Amino acid sequence: MVLAEFEMIAKHFAPMAAPGALGLLDDAAILTPPAGHDLVVTKDMLVAGVHFFPEDPAGLIAAKALRVNLSDLAAKGAEPLGFLLGLAIPDGLGDDWLAAFAAGLASNSTAYGIPLFGGDTVRMPGPLTVSITAFGSVPAGTMVKRNAVRPHDHLFVTSVIGDAALGLKLRQNPEAPWAKALSPKSRHWLLDLYLLPWPRNRIAPQLRAFANAAMDISDGFIGDLTKMLAGSGLGGIISLDAVPFSPAVQDAIALEPPLRDTALTGGDDYELLIAVGPDRADGFLAAMADNDMPITCIGEAQEGALRFLEADGAARSFAHGSFVHF
Amino acid sequence: MVLAEFEMIAKHFAPMAAPGALGLLDDAAILTPPAGHDLVVTKDMLVAGVHFFPEDPAGLIAAKALRVNLSDLAAKGAEPLGFLLGLAIPDGLGDDWLAAFAAGLASNSTAYGIPLFGGDTVRMPGPLTVSITAFGSVPAGTMVKRNAVRPHDHLFVTSVIGDAALGLKLRQNPEAPWAKALSPKSRHWLLDLYLLPWPRNRIAPQLRAFANAAMDISDGFIGDLTKMLAGSGLGGIISLDAVPFSPAVQDAIALEPPLRDTALTGGDDYELLIAVGPDRADGFLAAMADNDMPITCIGEAQEGALRFLEADGAARSFAHGSFVHF
Secondary structure (H helix, E strand, O other): OOOOHHHHHHHHHHHHEOHHHHHHOOOOEEOOOOOOEEEEEEEEEEEEOOOEOOOOOHHHHHHHHHHHHHHHHHHOOOEEEEEEEEEEEOOOOOHHHHHHHHHHHHHHHHHOOOOEEEEEEEEOOOOOEEEEEEEEEEEOOOOOOOOOOOOOOEEEEEOOOOHHHHHHHHHHOOOOHHHHHOOHHHHHHHHHHHHOOOOOHHHHHHHHHHEEEEEEOOOOHHHHHHHHHHHOOOEEEEEHHHOOOOHHHHHHHHHOOOHHHHHHHOOOOOOEEEEEOOOOHHHHHHHHHOOOOOEEEEEEEEOOOEEEEOOOOOEEOOOOOOOOOO | OOOOHHHHHHHHHHHHEOHHHHHHOOOOEEOOOOOOEEEEEEEEEEEEOOOEOOOOOHHHHHHHHHHHHHHHHHHOOOEEEEEEEEEEEOOOOOHHHHHHHHHHHHHHHHHOOOOEEEEEEEEOOOOOEEEEEEEEEEEOOOOOOOOOOOOOOEEEEEOOOOHHHHHHHHHHOOOOHHHHHOOHHHHHHHHHHHHOOOOOHHHHHHHHHHEEEEEEOOOOHHHHHHHHHHHOOOEEEEEHHHOOOOHHHHHHHHHOOOHHHHHHHOOOOOOEEEEEOOOOHHHHHHHHHOOOOOEEEEEEEEOOOEEEEOOOOOEEOOOOOOOOOO
16 A cells, blocks of 8 residues: 555655755745856656556666666766656555655666656556656856857767667567567676666766757767757768777677667767867876777767768668657 | 647747746756855646646646646745746647637736746657746745644635635536525636636645744645645644635535535635644734734644534545545
8 A cells, every 4th residue: 555645754754855955844845056056957757658658667777767867967077966756656555555666766876976856746547657857066156058050070989779679679579579689688787787777976076067069868878969959050080980889789680680770770879978178188188088988979960961871882771760659 | 730849839938937047949058046045946737637727728737737826835835936947748738729828828927927947848649748847935934834834823824715616526427406506606606616726826825924834725625634744743623614704605605515525525716724823823813913814713733633514513524525536
């Protein structure tokens, strides 16, 4: 049985509350950015059956919901300040489920330094829905924008692309020949990365210092890169050969070559696309060297069309560059 | 057909966007409170079939979702600054529905001076869900808290109680004898107040100036008043006879006396409970006199038990003081 809302909040959520949250017992909270800082706000909503599987572990659902919002803050160069939780809970999920959800949320709240400021819990005659609003701060005027790429900017991507998209494929069709041929290690890697992204908040200071523009890749590498460049009024040249893949994705592509397009266009990467001016690219790479965070240059922004080139110079186009909600 | 997310946002939501919203084309927005002010944040989630009827007009659903959040700001004495919209849309709702939703949202955004800063739209394989995060500001340190009632505070309520609860009863059982006996004018009054609350943001300055504590009544007058006093470690004496009802509620109670308890305990009032020190009550009433906003003293906070008294002095208790989600 799920506890009454009041007790439920006190029991499960109060331990991760921020001082300004008034013990989560008020209708609102106080959240003021440090003096001389801008407040950065973002909101990502996750629905069971759309953004995760209803049977996923409760703690990982909570972690993912918080991390996708942290990823938006990371892309803006913002330091985490706090979050609000909107939770619409189906009847079937009881107190044990909620305890596991809260535990996953609390451990990530602590790990990323983002306390809970409040929210709302409601009954849901439908799929579990988690709506998080995250707050961050940047020194005034330094938020990294999405649509501010400049001509000749070098385009970087953090870590590797496509793991989550192939993890989703594995969930949807575990009996596919490539899925069954994949090593257990690669299979688990892909499944894990679909369940739980790793937001890149650690490099927010480098983004503020060096990036002209950035965004987090949530709806697919090709589509989101297209969006960022088009939003900046630009095109460019992208070397598909340079796009970094994990060994697990490389294994999967070796078994089933069309999966390369899945990796390039599928969603849920939560890596960062970062545009840095050509004169500052070396400085950026030097600043990133201390971070133990892989970073790869995958192309250059230019006026005019956006071209995706294979290693042999052949141009590619993509029918669906990204995950489409509607 | 619903437009792609990108076009959908540009078409329907960009017109109500704040300057800091970056045209709603970024992953986040900048929202910084004025210097010397605290930021007040609140979040209320509404689900079709729980908080409104799926067949309600789209524009009124949008208006209600925004207004219940405005009501939380009003209770804190906060001036509206902006909001984020999380919208989970079932497949059946197309572009016409969305246009009506956006129009209702835009007119209320303008009327209450609360521009849109961003949000998220996702597909929902379940009921329409609207998750709004609202931001307000108060001069630093002046937010009106909920659990800060002091002994001997006079307890006030704005306007009238119970219209929405009886409006909901009418929706649920339009063939009830009292419903059929009610005048068309009273019937429409109740139905309208259920569809659309009227948040009391206009009196936020008076709350900051005079109130020790306040909350908005969303889950029922009796239950929310109990919550505010218990949260302050207090009880008190409440004169049930003093609780203000509209002529429509009075008509309904005359036809069906048990509806008085429905009016006292039902949800969706969005009136304010306001606690004011005894030495400041006259000043508060004088400051409210210019506002054309009815205000009624319904009791006094005291140490010890909370007692609800009828006109003849008999004590009442309520099995269910409020709307229960879980």
